[in-house]
Amino acid sequence: MDNVSRVYHELRELIVAGQLPPGARVAERAVVARMGLSRTPVRSALHRLQQEGFIGSVGRAGDQRLIVTPLTRGDGRELFLIVGHLEGLAAREAASLPADARKELVKRLRAVNRELAVASRTKASPARLFDLDLEFHETYVEGVAGPRVVALHRAIKPQSERYARLYVNVLLDELPTSVKEHEMITSAIAKGNPVAAQHAAETNWHNAAARLAAVIAEHGERGIWHVLGEGREGRERRSL
Amino acid sequence: MDNVSRVYHELRELIVAGQLPPGARVAERAVVARMGLSRTPVRSALHRLQQEGFIGSVGRAGDQRLIVTPLTRGDGRELFLIVGHLEGLAAREAASLPADARKELVKRLRAVNRELAVASRTKASPARLFDLDLEFHETYVEGVAGPRVVALHRAIKPQSERYARLYVNVLLDELPTSVKEHEMITSAIAKGNPVAAQHAAETNWHNAAARLAAVIAEHGERGIWHVLGEGREGRERRSL
């Protein structure tokens, strides 16, 4: 399963990073050529990406052509809400942990969130802010929630990152709000209040979904059109 | 993708129905022999089942043996909670629908729940009660929630059914409670109260998870041991 994992992760990375733009064609044989493997493992990886929603198919049944899933307003909203509910579940579990484990967790959460606050004030690079936000959320999901929630989270969260990366600059303005919401989650976990923790996490993402929807409504659905704007100068390959 | 789907659904049906007991070995070649296809489509279907959690792997990396996912208390609880949150999301969307669409939906929900109440009082067959409960939940998920939620629901809900089928008799005693909870969901949707609808749906499943955990704690984790009790008379094949 090692080779197919490699293909899976490499392609996923390309998609999340936007180097394979939404709507771009993804052809088995092209991936094969790029990766130097046979079609079999590539095919497995593509199936997995397709099932998880990174890749979609267009055309009727029988013959399907694979494309990178477009980024639409509705899809983004749904994605954020799903992630929010998964993390809500995780937060609930986190707040139900024994007191000492909770204390440990809260300590780590506060540390990360403090770093995020500082980085936000000092206008750190978007990438840095991103990673810190990511780390905060991972902290109360990984190792806390059950294996199924963690697996779903790992599969779905990166898809929400596609949206986040695309609208970074606009979304970063709201970072102070996020920091406050993070503190809400943390303190609910600290108090051992599962309902409040769940609610705080869901609210955080619900707000993010609303912000995203507003941004997309204003700026239009980016990414879909990028594909058509080909023929530019020396960019990296924009399709496979 | 047609052949793959056939294999996928047939195997999934066998697993959910319990004809392939938890822990049973699932060998590619055996499935190939049974289905009369080549390994390629079978392999795809198995990968999908594995990713969704119907099938698990045992043994270290490199060589993995596939088995039907065991039914444990922790896994059941997690599964029920996840489904509950997905349906909570759906219920929330349902309650946010325009008034006329909501009215239509509520009408169908009430009809199904009424049927369920009657069937419960008249001690209808477990299968019938099951299908009605299933239909109720499907009604406010399918066609209401977004495509991603629906897809996740379709992949995960059947796994919770494995538990439900295994503990039918015990779970059916609680059916009147379920009927009441269904009415809570329905009326929240009728009132157009998203928060209440979400909460009602989640509560329904949260209670179900608690009931299931209690039953499993009392009766032990069934299913894992069934596998060992092979060699009996003319049962259908219990492994592939």
Add this chain to the structure above:
DNA sequence: TAGACCATTTTGGTATACCAACTGAGGCTG
């Protein structure tokens, strides 16, 4: 010149042969 039609190419799906790693049982040895 515009439109329709046909051949070529490209696509994903399938079957199959080969491979390395692991399992487990049997025999051999002390």
Add this chain to the structure above:
DNA sequence: CAGCCTCAGTTGGTATACCAAAATGGTCTA
């Protein structure tokens, strides 16, 4: 008789050849 070792069988992974259907692009005709 116990323990170890070897070897065959089984498993999942990979590469590859073949296939049908659909998109593509060019040409021929009205």
